Amino acid sequence: MSIEPLLKETAETVQAIMPSERFVLRPLKRSDVGLLGMYLGDGRVAEMTRVIPHPLPPEYVTNLIERSSAVDRIEDFWAIDGSTTGHAEVMGVVKMARLDRNQSELRYWVAPAFWNTGIASEAVSTILHANPQGACDIYAEVFQDNPGSARVLTNAGFAYLGDAETFCVARNKVIPTWTYVRKMGSAA
Secondary structure, eight states: OOOOOEEEEOSSOEEEEEEOSSOEEEEOOGGGHHHHHHHHTSHHHHTTSSSOOSSOOTTHHHHHHHHHTOTTOSEEEEEEEOGGGTSOSOSEEEEEEEOSTTEEEEEEEEOGGGTTTTHHHHHHHHHHHHOTTOOSEEEEEEETTOHHHHHHHHHTTOEEEEEEEEEETTTTEEEEEEEEEEEOSSOO
């Protein structure tokens, strides 16, 4: 299957749809509320992100989906949707935030049932190949107690920039991080 981005138009937004071998990266939709709520409500997922609270507030997922389709958004969200190949409709989420100077920041999470299956690596590779925001540089960070995510980034060609720290809402404390960059050459 080609991984050239397709465009999905709605009344509110235009966002790339990116197929890969095992899934499609597609915009979030209202029917994702149940699976997103189940996965984001899992402390193991929340504790590996900056902003997902644990326990998950009742309206968190609905607000996330509304934010993901806002016309003035600076972040694009894609569900990792395996339904076309017999997998779950949502296996995780990839997010890219627009930064200044034609740069983006990449974040992702995968549901625990799909950990260590290569889903994260394939999602990151798909995003990088499509470069849907046309970024010249893509940044990413992972918590230092998540070396698996660090391997996903380095295997995808990200270069280590340095150590930092950030606040994790679910853990209610500052967590050490590793920061990475992937130079994309001339942007689309």
